[in-house]
Amino acid sequence: MRVEIDLSTPLHEGGAGGHNRWHPDLEPIARVQPGEEVWVALRDSRDGSLTRESAHASLLETPSVAHPLTGPIWVEGAEPGDVLEIDVLSYETDDFGWTGIWPGSGFLGDLFTEPFLARWELADAVARSEEVPGVAIPGAPFAGVVGVAPSHELFAEALRREGALASTGAEMDQPSAELAAPQWAAEGLRTFPPRENGGNIDVRDLVAGSRLSLTVLVQGALLSVGDLHFAQGDGEVCIAAIETGGAITLRCNLRRNGWKPRFPAWESPGSPAPEGRRYLATTGIPLTDDGSNADMDLNLATRRALIEMLDYLGAEHGLSREQAYTLMSVAVEVRISELVDRPNALVSALLPLDVFED
Structure with a gap:
């Protein structure tokens, strides 16, 4: 199946095939069966407003439309409480990408007062830019935003x-009506921070061959994808990767038994994670134990990710909490996946699956 979109018109100007707000009542643009391969066209994170002809100052004139997502896609049979397992089969990217620094943007934003735009040529599986000369960045394409629709309960809780x-x-x-698509969803959740439904997780390991698991929150799951990156470092520290457009081919399956993650969980085939090992990772955002949101608190995000891993090891491998905690201390890698999408940094806890002997 192919999910095409109208690239001639930006979403916020009425382009068809997507949205830029999370809302439980969005109408699906396509329906797929579990196990069906689906090719999905993707816009870049600024909906084509930055091109080879753009200059540094163009960043100041670019509408803040992030993120134009393709979807929602209805997954037949998906019910709240199911786990949607999204297998990433392949990516296609455009031959142009960009990375932008806006004044004040990113983790070191206080040090940058002028816009800077790197324009990348994407060819032969590497990226090169005249603005960053002498550098060739190997391609490792992935979708920065993958999520399901929030339930009405999560929607209200996140707003609160x-x-x-x-x-x-x-x-x-x-929430803001400015540039909202569709306009009726103006009071929807913005797509910048990741949440329990996934979204802007910016996990650079979601390359071809990876799997993302999301707990379904509404009937049909209502899956959306966007924010394609040609390459990115952990953290996406200046707030942009090598942003590009293109497509993803994926396959969705449903699981009803076993452990159900509160936050997104993923498996990586070992690239760009350490080569030769497959990893299962849990994630966390900065929520306190009572559910309050903190601002970019890496300690809390790490706590959430590690508690998720503790629960996974108990549910899927039958370990006591003491056994799981010990294994986590000797084998799990803690990584900052996303460091700039306020208020929710995202931390991943990676477990190499080859530590299990059976």
């Missing part, structure tokens, strides 16, 4: 906890 945090003066994007 993020609104409470914003009221303290924390900087973040709150």
Whole structure:
């Protein structure tokens, strides 16, 4: 099956085939069967507004449309409580990409007061840019945003906890009608921070051959994908990867038994994770034990990821909590996957699956 989109018109100007807000009531643009291979066209994170002709100053004139997503896609038979297992089969990318620094953007934003745009030529599986001369970046394409629709309960909870945090003066994007697509979903959740439904997780390991597991929150799952990257470092520290458009080919399956992750969980085939080993990773965002949202708190995000791993090892491998905690200390790698999408940094805890002998 192919899910085509209208690339001639940006989503916020009425282009068909997608959305840029999370909302439980979005209408699906396609329906797929579990096990069916699906080719999905993807816009770049600024919906084509940056090109080879763009200059540094163009960043200041570019509408903040992130993220234009393709979807939602209805997965037949998906019910709340199921686990949607998304197998990434392949990617295609355009032959042009870009990386932007906006004044004040990213983890070191206080050090950068002027816009800077790197324009990348993507050819022969590497990226090269005249703005960053003498460098060739190997391609490892992945989708930065993959998510299912939030339930009405999660929708309300995310609005509540993020609104409470914003009221303290924390900087973040709150619901807004500006550039919303569809316009009726203007009060929907912004796509910048990752949440329990997935979204902007920016896990660079979601390359071809990987699997992402998301707990289904609404009937049909309502899967959406976007924010294609040709390559990215852990953290995406300046707030942009090598952004590009293209397509993903994926296959969805449903699991009803076993462990069900609260946050996205993923498996990697070993690239760009350490070569030769397959990893299972749990993730976490900065929520306290009572569900309050903190602002980019890596300690809390790590706590959430590790508690998820503790639960996984008990449910899937029958380990006691003491056994699981010991294994985590000697084998699990903790990695910052996303460091800039306020208020939710995302931490991954990676377990090499070859430690199990049976």
